[in-house]
Amino acid sequence: MTVEKILELKNLQVSFETFGGEVQAVRGVDLTLHKGETLAIVGESGSGKSVTSKAIMGLIESPPGRIKNGEILFEGNNLLKYSKHQIQKVRGKDISMIFQDPMTALNPTMKIGSQIMEGLIKHQEISKHDARKRAIELLALVGIPNPDKRVDEFPHQFSGGMRQRVVIAIALACNPKILIADEPTTALDVTIQAQILDLMRDIQEKMGTSIILITHDLGVVANLAQRVAVMYGGKIIETGTLDEIFYKPKHPYTWGLLSSMPKLHAKTDKLLAIPGTPPDLRKPPKGCPFAPRCPYAMDVCIDHMPQYTASSGSQKTACWLLDERAPKVDPPSTIGVGGEA
Amino acid sequence: MAAKNEKLLQVKNLKKYFNVSRKDVLKAVDGVTFDVYKGETLGLVGESGCGKSTTGRTIIRLYDPTDGTVIFDGQDVGGKMSRNEKKHLSKRMQMIFQDPYASLNPRMTVKDIIAEGIDIHHLAKSPKERMDRVYKMLETVGLNREHANRYPHEFSGGQRQRIGIARALAVDPDFIIADEPISALDVSIQAQVVNLMQELQEKQGLTYLFIAHDLSMVKHISDRVGVMYLGNMAELASSDDVYDHPLHPYTQSLLSAIPVADPEIERTRERIILEGDVPSPIDPPSGCRFRTRCPFAMDICAKVRPKWHEAEKNHWVACHLHDEEIKTEKV
Known part of the structure; x- marks a missing residue:
């Protein structure tokens, strides 16, 4: 195309x-x-x-x-x-x-x-x-x-x-x-x-x-x-096609966003709430803006803003988890309903 | 969950009219009947102007009903009431409001906001007991003691809604009317507040009337759901029944209109898109209120107001399509 x-x-x-x-x-x-x-x-x-x-x-x-x-x-x-x-x-x-x-x-x-x-x-x-x-x-x-x-x-x-x-x-x-x-x-x-x-x-x-x-x-x-950009704390933290963002999201904030919404077509017992509140942009965080609320945050996240990592196709994600040195983390089971995650 | 067959609240043919000018009457709620069982959450959904908030506000007597009966725990609370009786009612029935920015007095500290009900009902014998209750409330809703001396403007929207919940819970009520408690909050914060409300219900056996326009959230939190349209109840059933097999054409189109956060479903599903707007409640259509937008409207719909009846077990609906008598007549 x-x-x-x-x-x-x-x-x-x-x-x-x-x-x-x-x-x-x-x-x-x-x-x-x-x-x-x-x-x-x-x-x-x-x-x-x-x-x-x-x-x-x-x-x-x-x-x-x-x-x-x-x-x-x-x-x-x-x-x-x-x-x-x-x-x-x-x-x-x-x-x-x-x-x-x-x-x-x-x-x-x-x-x-x-x-x-x-x-x-x-x-x-x-x-x-x-x-x-x-x-x-x-x-x-x-x-x-x-x-x-x-x-x-x-x-x-x-x-x-x-x-x-x-x-x-x-x-x-x-x-x-x-x-x-x-x-x-x-x-x-x-x-x-x-x-x-x-x-x-x-x-x-x-x-x-x-x-x-x-x-x-x-x-x-x-x-x-057709395409989606997810913004958090004044930055785009993930972007990709509609299907990539909904079915194969890579950023923990996107995961949280998708699983904090109740599903109309499926039973959810408890919503996965993202703890805490968005950052104060008068004092923007030095590292990843989502780090204070992120369940997977590492030391590096607090001090350094991650670079964009391109995965398959057009998807780009700013997250240290995608660095090759980072531990492997699987998205919560609530994600990836339609396609294979 | 415990057996839910004890009725806590019975609303029968509740009406609330507002006089908008010398000759016009706005029929905000026009004959609504439903029960709320002990320990359950009844969701009330509908579009703006359908009368869902007015229903809630009339039950808690912020408005006086025009007609109909409201029975709360065996006691009639729909008729004339003295100030004192209303005060007693507010000890057992409390409300959480929509806008956490407008519903907290900006000139009061959090501790005074929460303790207001405790003071009114003399629930604390000493200042120490009063503060203990406030601290306990703050901790219950996930805030901490240090917040007691602050003012509402120092808090975020989600935190303010927690203060609103703490205020409602401070008098230890049985029944809580939550009027769009999460609509003003961000998605990630909505989930926090809903989870908190569910936890509190489990712990304290609260009964909720949960009013909202967000159908997916209502489905999530409610045991049963009532759908309102233009001052009438269109359908009432368990939340699974309402969503899996809705009987009323309005419920069907409402459900099909919600965009779902799943591209696959969005691409494939068929929508019933309703024509036009909701008619004015000052001059509502004759017969069935929904007939002007209903794709299945028949002649009878303009003449006769559909009966509120139990079409299937525990599934109430007001629609001629599901009325046995009319069905047989047609055949």
């Missing part, structure tokens, strides 16, 4: 200045997004997944935020070198974003038609009349009934699921090459979530958009993604 890289992050580091000191939210992230694929970034709150996506969009407010280091290459061009004006031309046109909470992502005082047209008029030389026509088309595309009437309604006249459809329509207005979906279904009910996930898959098939899906819900990941 020859796939074209559309976005590449190299050693991205983002920090925030706070009264309590510098919070190193993202501490060196390398990531590649290919054309037409869905890449999921999973992790708990505070792992740096949302900050990573905001950095791509150029939405890190400075101060307090600061991109300390790294490159964000979009079709080969470093977005971090762009001026404010240049990035505005990319944002909303080539790269757009679906936000988590549809209740707050829309302007309550603007008709939804105008909110969709805003981006179109800004980025494409298009008359108001044509923009309106396109807005109606987009509403139909995301499955809103009577789009020619609803285009003149306000957000409060829409339900949560419908508002999220509008947010998706805004994001899709200029046929973006990359769509960043930051927890797109977290605020929605399950039956509505199923509708939205279906819609996103549909749109990707029709338009060939590359999607970065940010979520903590592994069910949503299994449903939508």
